[in-house]
Amino acid sequence: MRPISHAHLRVVERPEASVPGKPVNKWELLRELSKAQAAFGVSERDLTVLQGLLSFFPDDALGGNAEMVVFPSNKAICERLNGMPCSTMRRHLARLIEAGLLMRRDSPNGKRYVRKHGEERVAFGFDLSPLYCRSEEVARAAEAVREAEDRVRRLREVVSLMRRDLAALAEFGEEVQPGLGLWDQFRDKAVLTARALRRKLTLEELSAYRTDLEALLDHARKVIDGPETEEMNTNGANIERHHHNSNKESIDLEPALEKGGAAAGAPDVETDAPGADVEEADTRRVPKIPLHLVIAGCPSLKTFYQGDIRHWHQLFDAACHVRPAMGISASAWEEAQRFMGPEQASIVVVAMLERFADIRSPGGYLRALTSKAAAGEFSCGPMVMALMSRRTAAQQLLSLSGAITKFDAT
Numbered sequence: 155m156r157p158i159s160h161a162h163l164r165v166v167e168r169p170e171a172s173v174p175g176k177p178v179n180k181w182e183l184l185r186e187l188s189k190a191q192a193a194f195g196v197s198e199r200d201l202t203v204l205q206g207l208l209s210f211f212p213d214d215a216l217g218g219n220a221e222m223v224v225f226p227s228n229k230a231i232c233e234r235l236n237g238m239p240c241s242t243m244r245r246h247l248a249r250l251i252e253a254g255l256l257m258r259r260d261s262p263n264g265k266r267y268v269r270k271h272g273e274e275r276v277a278f279g280f281d282l283s284p285l286y287c288r289s290e291e292v293a294r295a296a297e298a299v300r301e302a303e304d305r306v307r308r309l310r311e312v313v314s315l316m317r318r319d320l321a322a323l324a325e326f327g328e329e330v331q332p333g334l335g336l337w338d339q340f341r342d343k344a345v346l347t348a349r350a351l352r353r354k355l356t357l358e359e360l361s362a363y364r365t366d367l368e369a370l371l372d373h374a375r376k377v378i379d380g381p382e383t384e385e386m387n388t389n390g391a392n393i394e395r396h397h398h399n400s401n402k403e404s405i406d407l408e409p410a411l412e413k414g415g416a417a418a419g420a421p422d423v424e425t426d427a428p429g430a431d432v433e434e435a436d437t438r439r440v441p442k443i444p445l446h447l448v449i450a451g452c453p454s455l456k457t458f459y460q461g462d463i464r465h466w467h468q469l470f471d472a473a474c475h476v477r478p479a480m481g482i483s484a485s486a487w488e489e490a491q492r493f494m495g496p497e498q499a500s501i502v503v504v505a506m507l508e509r510f511a512d513i514r515s516p517g518g519y520l521r522a523l524t525s526k527a528a529a530g531e532f533s534c535g536p537m538v539m540a541l542m543s544r545r546t547a548a549q550q551l552l553s554l555s556g557a558i559t560k561f562d563a564t
Contacts, residue, residue, distance in 0.1 A: 204255065
């Protein structure tokens, strides 16, 4: 009674090898399809109708030996969908069939019913087997969507940090070299980027902002840092390293908690607004410890991350790169960023990498430090200085060992 369409032909020609062969929870499959709905050309309203049809299937799992045909009337479907008009319901059903997620099995008179002939059972209605056969395809599409969303989220965080770095460099440059119009341009760019981040940007737009900010940050660093400034930073690092070497060496990575460090570890207010990270960036301060000291105290980072680290957003990118290999879950990493801030959380991760062999559970250790940061009782400064003291002591021991070997040879 119904004309043949491309949707019917696609279902008929689908090979049996594509059938997963194991039961699939229908509600989990619906959630995965909701995540990947754009890949299948269906809308939220279409999935609402599909949810209503799945509710008529008696088992929670699709597959096995059970026949996956439901046969509710149009009236029953509309009642299950909270009174959706029948014409609207039929339109969404047609879209689901066109997308290859459902198939009609019409009876000779076009009605939907089930009939038993002894042990044989024949049902006419909507066949859910196409949805079941495409469950693996749905799962792959949903995972691809999650990965794309994660890339956008990470790139958005990096751009937000770069914007903050540019604003901080503009303020610092105004102090060391006042009168240059360059600093006003940098401040304007930071403000415009903050406004743009309030919108939902695509991956391409975020990549363009990252490229522009990277060039501006390098330009600002070249204007501020000259050979003399770079040499002073290196000498300052050596002096501070020598100063802290006289302190008692810390055995564990966890620093002695100071009341003064509470401000650095104070929790940030979290909100779901798109521009929340931008507004928080203006109130959250960059860690007081210089970045070059962090890099000097964690030389193992260069083994696992080949990129340049001259700004805080680059350290954040490096921490995101090594975090999965260290066995730290995404939830623990996001929680650490929430209470420590992205910069301080990145310092903790690279410091843990330096002593990775001594930590049994990196994820649990990071959560413990996050709990202290949430209570305002954590600062990453002592952690880095403890690593630098240990490294300096090792270098001195190596130098002494070489001197003894040379003395014995003479």
